[in-house]
Amino acid sequence: xxxxxxxxxxxxxxxxxxxxxxxxxxxxxxxxxxxxxxxxxxxxxxxxxxxxxxxxxxxxxxxxxxxxxxxxxxxxxxxxxxxxxxxxxxxxxxxxxxxxxxxxxxxxxxxxxxxxxxxxxxxxxxxxxxxxxxxxxxxxxxxxxxxxxxxxxxxxxxxxxxxxxxxxxxxxxxxxxxxxxxxxxxxxxxxxxxxxxxxxxxxxxxxxxxxxxxxxxxxxxxxxxxxxxxxxxxxxxxxxxxxxxxxxxxxxxxxxxxxxxxxxxxxxxxxxxxxxxxxxxxxxxxxxxxxxxxxxxxxxxxxxxxxxxxxxxxxxxxxxxxxxxxxxxxxxxxxxxxxxxxxxxxxxxxxxxxxxxxxxxxxxxxxxxxxxxxxxxxxxxxxxxxxxxxxxxxxxxxxxxxxxxxxxxxxxxxxxxxxxxxxxxxxxxxxxx
Amino acid sequence: xxxxxxxxxxxxxxxxxxxxxxxxxxxxxxxxxxxxxxxxxxxxxxxxxxxxxxxxxxxxxxxxxxxxxxxxxxxxxxxxxxxxxxxxxxxxxxxxxxxxxxxxxxxxxxxxxxxxxxxxxxxxxxxxxxxxxxxxxxxxxxxxxxxxxxxxxxxxxxxxxxxxxxxxxxxxxxxxxxxxxxxxxxxxxxxxxxxxxxxxxxxxxxxxxxxxxxxxxxxxxxxxxxxxxxxxxxxxxxxxxxxxxxxxxxxxxxxxxxxxxxxxxxxxxxxxxxxxxxxxxxxxxxxxxxxxxxxxxxxxxxxxxxxxxxxxxxxxxxxxxxxxxxxxxxxxxxxxxxxxxxxxxxxxxxxxxxxxxxxxxxxxxxxxxxxxxxxxxxxxxxxxxxxxxxxxxxxxxxxxxxxxxxxxxxxxxxxxxxxxxxxxxxxxxxxxxxxxxxxxxxxxxxxxxxxxxxxxxxxxxxxxxxxxxxxxxxxxxxxxxxxxxxxxx
Numbered sequence: 001x002x003x004x005x006x007x008x009x010x011x012x013x014x015x016x017x018x019x020x021x022x023x024x025x026x027x028x029x030x031x032x033x034x035x036x037x038x039x040x041x042x043x044x045x046x047x048x049x050x051x052x053x054x055x056x057x058x059x060x061x062x063x064x065x066x067x068x069x070x071x072x073x074x075x076x077x078x079x080x081x082x083x084x085x086x087x088x089x090x091x092x093x094x095x096x097x098x099x100x101x102x103x104x105x106x107x108x109x110x111x112x113x114x115x116x117x118x119x120x121x122x123x124x125x126x127x128x129x130x131x132x133x134x135x136x137x138x139x140x141x142x143x144x145x146x147x148x149x150x151x152x153x154x155x156x157x158x159x160x161x162x163x164x165x166x167x168x169x170x171x172x173x174x175x176x177x178x179x180x181x182x183x184x185x186x187x188x189x190x191x192x193x194x195x196x197x198x199x200x201x202x203x204x205x206x207x208x209x210x211x212x213x214x215x216x217x218x219x220x221x222x223x224x225x226x227x228x229x230x231x232x233x234x235x236x237x238x239x240x241x242x243x244x245x246x247x248x249x250x251x252x253x254x255x256x257x258x259x260x261x262x263x264x265x266x267x268x269x270x271x272x273x274x275x276x277x278x279x280x281x282x283x284x285x286x287x288x289x290x291x292x293x294x295x296x297x298x299x300x301x302x303x304x305x306x307x308x309x310x311x312x313x314x315x316x317x318x319x320x321x322x323x324x325x326x327x328x329x330x331x332x333x334x335x336x337x338x339x340x341x342x343x344x345x346x347x348x349x350x351x352x353x354x355x356x357x358x359x360x361x362x363x364x365x366x367x368x369x370x371x372x373x374x375x376x377x378x379x380x381x382x383x384x385x386x387x388x389x390x391x392x393x394x395x396x397x398x399x400x401x402x403x404x405x406x407x408x409x410x411x412x413x414x415x416x417x418x419x420x421x422x423x424x425x426x427x428x429x430x431x432x433x
Numbered sequence: 434x435x436x437x438x439x440x441x442x443x444x445x446x447x448x449x450x451x452x453x454x455x456x457x458x459x460x461x462x463x464x465x466x467x468x469x470x471x472x473x474x475x476x477x478x479x480x481x482x483x484x485x486x487x488x489x490x491x492x493x494x495x496x497x498x499x500x501x502x503x504x505x506x507x508x509x510x511x512x513x514x515x516x517x518x519x520x521x522x523x524x525x526x527x528x529x530x531x532x533x534x535x536x537x538x539x540x541x542x543x544x545x546x547x548x549x550x551x552x553x554x555x556x557x558x559x560x561x562x563x564x565x566x567x568x569x570x571x572x573x574x575x576x577x578x579x580x581x582x583x584x585x586x587x588x589x590x591x592x593x594x595x596x597x598x599x600x601x602x603x604x605x606x607x608x609x610x611x612x613x614x615x616x617x618x619x620x621x622x623x624x625x626x627x628x629x630x631x632x633x634x635x636x637x638x639x640x641x642x643x644x645x646x647x648x649x650x651x652x653x654x655x656x657x658x659x660x661x662x663x664x665x666x667x668x669x670x671x672x673x674x675x676x677x678x679x680x681x682x683x684x685x686x687x688x689x690x691x692x693x694x695x696x697x698x699x700x701x702x703x704x705x706x707x708x709x710x711x712x713x714x715x716x717x718x719x720x721x722x723x724x725x726x727x728x729x730x731x732x733x734x735x736x737x738x739x740x741x742x743x744x745x746x747x748x749x750x751x752x753x754x755x756x757x758x759x760x761x762x763x764x765x766x767x768x769x770x771x772x773x774x775x776x777x778x779x780x781x782x783x784x785x786x787x788x789x790x791x792x793x794x795x796x797x798x799x800x801x802x803x804x805x806x807x808x809x810x811x812x813x814x815x816x817x818x819x820x821x822x823x824x825x826x827x828x829x830x831x832x833x834x835x836x837x838x839x840x841x842x843x844x845x846x847x848x849x850x851x852x853x854x855x856x857x858x859x860x861x862x863x864x865x866x867x868x869x870x871x872x873x874x875x876x877x878x879x880x881x882x883x884x885x886x887x888x889x890x891x892x893x894x895x896x897x898x899x900x901x902x903x904x905x906x907x908x909x910x911x912x913x914x915x916x917x918x919x920x921x922x
Binding site: 106 | 506563570575584590688733
């Protein structure tokens, strides 16, 4: 097998792991049970040890069943300790999986006389070795891990598609699911069983702790990127696959920068998934930090612009004043120098205001906008006074904030029966296009 | 699977607890002499290891209690995994500057730095994104550990990497604990205990009601940071002893066990500390006696044994005590139901409600058939109930089938019926429950009415002065059984 094929098989294995795990991880993240993935994956070690000690055989199938069974047992014991012992959920998980892991370590040491069970492999996986372990399927020589993971992925996909509606409802609202006749409990254990099986299939490649990275990190990132479950699953699967591909390339490339050979692909997969997560935290369209900051900045700029227009049109109304200087505007809007400067520049560029001597005054286009704002402000004042019974001398301040919600002006106008004056007897301008 | 099994690896790093001095060859372990040597801490190394892990368990139990009550039990898990990249980075940095990278202080500093960074990321993600705590923990745990594994991959490629023994941080290597390590653990444990003692009131408030603490002007964030810092310290010094996967157990299990025994925080801290200390010392002791038992795992299994013991038999919250008290309650409830059924039968057949005399009760015995219809008892259950009530002298049989209340039984039954009717009257007058519905509602609560509450009820209802008031609604008696023969009224 040449090197390119070797790398290709490693990447395929990684992608299969990541996709199978991410598919299920979405439901864990939505159920706020992410740490259950961690608990179940730790159970692989005692599962393998127990299966070996019970069957005295090293063949794959008992091992697989043993590890998956202990995984499900972890979920059940956690539930049991929480219910009957009245222990906080996090703590009951902590008690169960550490105890099982410790038991696993002891069992493995006892078994180590007979067999090379390597906990390092269980923890970190040995994805680099997977292409060397081949089986023949339909005359094709395929890495065994690829075959196993494909089957597990197919099962996961089948169950998720079959029970999509049930999983969805029981993840968001278990009580609703129960009233609709869906057993939330059954769905819980179905999911736990799938996760145990997937973890067992994947631990050999990416290691039992890094399965957690594939279970949790891509879905967590996807949760920030979209609000729809269907899309969340798709996005998480894509992110998982991307971290597998980039992770392997990174494992070869990054250490060479500092003069070493390659490093663990599994570790780098988790690192890449983490980097993708960071990108999602920062730049997600709606929930990202940068976009939230940007949205707030744009909103506050719009408010400054509207305040400037409102102040100018009121000045005109009072005394047909010619304009106001920047410092007067700054005092009136209470905005910072920089936001005000930007707002004034934007207003001038869009032809809403013009410079006039040392100050600014409204242009015709600006006057139209300003009147609409004034209309919004005064309609809100009228509404607050009439419908919410605020005192007339108390409506200005809230209206000052609400006036920026100007798209409701026409509705307010209709509700208030087209008033012509606000509570302070100021004329309400008619709507203009 | 085969790859794992077949992967040939040296098992040299195994945390085999061959505690020097107490070395026992395979096959002759657990001799009385060896046990004595360990228990009396005769060997210097055993002494160091047992005392060191004991101090660790004590300190972890103390700070773990606060974490458990703050509902942050799993934070230690994420934190301990997040120390791995720090260990690797510290090693690589030391090697890059020409050192050996084996300095424990340096490695632990690295571990502390990334551990703190991990906690910081968790708090950041929880505060500034829509993700919940569990996802934040999962992300930090797996990504930091992944970075650690990737860096360890590089460490293995360095010249001295193999010999560095960094793996011992993952599974722990108690046997290699030196006296300076034990002193380090002791100092850290003392600092933690001291800080907890000084900030006891503040931390307690933080655990129970952080919102209230904030509104009272306590620096909640600072207190949280202090608490996390102590967890970081314990986790990092615990890496050596039990390894990063199992150190979480020392933070979680002893407090969870202590929770069963008490509702008082101070006692809980003491118990958690003691369980942690004894569990760790016993675990280390057992693995010192036995070749081939990883000490970290043995420590965890010992404290788990304490946990199981507590969960089943602990205080009033344990499973068995709770089961026993529930059982007692249901026996008492059934006894009271039996007495009330007999009383109402006698009363109903006397033709008027209220006080029933001993003679009246004796003249109107109730048959098993009628009793079975009065309540949803099975035949066997009723048999047991009748038997126990008879043994206590509350009822007597007329013949094999029919029973009446004795003097003593009658006075108990009067109390039961009185409670029931007081509560019914209360429900009708003050809770607007329809008279036809109060019987069932009162049934649920009459058995647990405390004397003070009865006093209040009597005061509230005022007019009720009779020893046994009449029922506020018609009492339906079970149809007279064919076998009872004696028709009444």
